[in-house]
Amino acid sequence: MGHEGDCFLVPGPVRMNQACLEAMSTPTITARGTEFRDVMARLNSGLRYAFNLTPSSSERKNQSWTGDDGYKVIVVSGSGTAAMEMVMANRFRHNDRVLVPTNGKFGERVAEMGSRFCNVKHLKYEWGRAFDFGEIEEQLARGNWEAVAICHNETSTGITQDATELAEMCQRHGVAFIIDGITSVGGLPVHPNEWGAEAVVVGAQKCTAGPSGIAAIAVNQHFIDRCTAIRNQDDSNPTYYLDILAALKKGDDDQTPWTPAINPAMGWAASLEYLKNEGLEQRWNRCALMAKGVRNLFTDLGFELLADEFFRSSTVTAIMYPDGIDDSWRTRLKDEYDTQVIGAQDHLKGKMFRVGSMGETTVSEMIEGCKRMISCFEDFGMEFSQVEVESYFE
Ligand SMILES: Cc1ncc(COP(=O)(O)O)c(C=O)c1O
Incomplete structure (x- = not known):
């Protein structure tokens, strides 16, 4: 569901x-x-x-x-x-x-x-x-x-x-x-x-x-x-x-x-x-599955990830904003899509956003959240090739 x-x-x-x-x-x-x-x-x-x-x-x-x-x-x-x-x-x-x-x-x-x-x-x-x-x-x-x-x-x-x-x-x-x-x-x-x-x-x-x-x-x-x-x-x-x-x-x-x-x-x-x-290993696996899905999805959509490949976290993903997008995207995501991710700190403020995949977040919430993020980026004029978001979280 x-x-x-x-x-x-x-x-x-x-x-x-x-x-x-x-x-x-x-x-x-x-x-x-x-x-x-x-x-x-x-x-x-x-x-x-x-x-x-x-x-x-x-x-x-x-x-x-x-x-x-x-x-x-x-x-x-x-x-x-x-x-x-x-x-x-x-x-x-x-x-x-x-x-x-x-x-x-x-x-x-x-x-x-x-x-x-x-x-x-x-x-x-x-x-x-x-x-x-x-x-x-x-x-x-x-x-x-x-x-x-x-x-x-x-x-x-x-x-x-x-x-x-x-x-x-x-x-x-x-x-x-x-x-x-x-x-x-x-x-x-x-x-x-x-x-x-x-x-x-x-x-x-x-x-x-x-x-x-x-x-x-x-x-x-x-x-x-x-x-x-x-x-x-x-x-x-x-x-x-x-x-x-x-x-x-x-x-x-x-x-x-x-x-x-x-x-x-x-x-x-x-x-x-x-x-x-839930089971500790099951939780580790769920977090890893969600983070992997977010990483692969946003990479395929053309975004850059901040962290070095091979060391990317299973509980948080840092994604760079493309040129022309800043934290006003996050404000819109919250106000119009009822979806919250977090911004960056210090010198990266306004340059990227972070998606948490920890705690009891469900895979279906992550899938829905990703769809809303994509729609919100489209509102800012971005165009993407068609992706099936669900397939990234299997
Ligand atoms: C890795 C890490 N260390 C330390 C802290 C600070 O912890 P707290 O805000 O619970 O004092 C945080 C908070 O986000 C964190 O993510």
């Missing part, structure tokens, strides 16, 4: 399903009672699934936050940036050298934020270009690095880094691997344990289709040991609200140190339940 109603194709925040919305409208419960700890246990267990970690119990008092792989998940009241700040502030000392290769806005943010807490070397590649692995290897070979930190899926440019290759490099050189997985976890293959990643961050409002304002981190034992050691040496960056050791103290008890984001946590637990029912 075709899609009816509006098409909301932005790379997060994404639409939440009815179960999530209803869970968030549950009457207030206390922050420390058993009811909330039940919620946390379900949330922790659902998060472990989304992070692609070994399973845990979803029952209170059963160590819902951890599993056989030794990773622990920590829920953060705040958006993805708060969770990333918790990682960078707690894990590093001021002089620790951290290599941050970037090719878009969010990677650059990792570098900018990191430089408040440690000694960052920013390897800044052009937006949308793949990292130069030779250069990264060369840098690491010079030694004396504490970590490599990356934005795994660069939402601003629609590029996904080859995390497997980077993980191998980190392992070879004995440095920590830190990942902003805010638009990859739950939407495309992420393997924290195989990659030996010390910390991976996710934001609820992206691939897991939860509410905005809540995020989580998966950390391994080495990460915890380092945070503890530098705190004991009195060498850590100042933190209070984002003190990861305070959060770790509460984890076993399915609790958080401060008043948690109670209703968002309830909503997120419901979205993660839905993800489990």
Whole structure:
């Protein structure tokens, strides 16, 4: 059946399903009672699934936050940036050298934020270009690095880094691997344990289709040991609200140190339940199918994609506007076609648009959205050869 109603194709925040919305409208419960700890246990267990970690119990008092792989998940009241700040502030000392290769806005943010807490070397590649692995290897070979930190899926440019290759490099050189997985976890293959990643961050409002304002981190034992050691040496960056050791103290008890984001946590637990029912790999596949369809369709129509071929993301596609078209196309798309995509950031503003293929977006919504985008481009005088949009999404 075709899609009816509006098409909301932005790379997060994404639409939440009815179960999530209803869970968030549950009457207030206390922050420390058993009811909330039940919620946390379900949330922790659902998060472990989304992070692609070994399973845990979803029952209170059963160590819902951890599993056989030794990773622990920590829920953060705040958006993805708060969770990333918790990682960078707690894990590093001021002089620790951290290599941050970037090719878009969010990677650059990792570098900018990191430089408040440690000694960052920013390897800044052009937006949308793949990292130069030779250069990264060369840098690491010079030694004396504490970590490599990356934005795994660069939402601003629609590029996904080859995390497997980077993980191998980190392992070879004995440095920590830190990942902003805010638009990859739950939407495309992420393997924290195989990659030996010390910390991976996710934001609820992206691939897991939860509410905005809540995020989580998966950390391994080495990460915890380092945070503890530098705190004991009195060498850590100042933190209070984002003190990861305070959060770790509460984890076993399915609790958080401060008043948690109670209703968002309830909503997120419901979205993660839905993800489990769909299946993680099925979700990865659906996102990949939609992104591939968008890429091929717009390429065939004569558009240029920003990201380097072979590294294009499954959860967001960045498409350049042809000459003569700008963001007034997006305004018309929203006003007249009830369809939303998102624009670009910084120097690419007005030069391209981005289509999200994450969360619970259905293939039929994507097909309908693409048809409306094409019609809207035609309103701007563009002419295309006939295409059968459906055939791109089979
Ligand atoms: C890859 C990536 N990192 C970080 C962020 C910032 O996350 P938040 O807005 O949840 O703080 C975003 C938001 O779009 C993102 O896509």
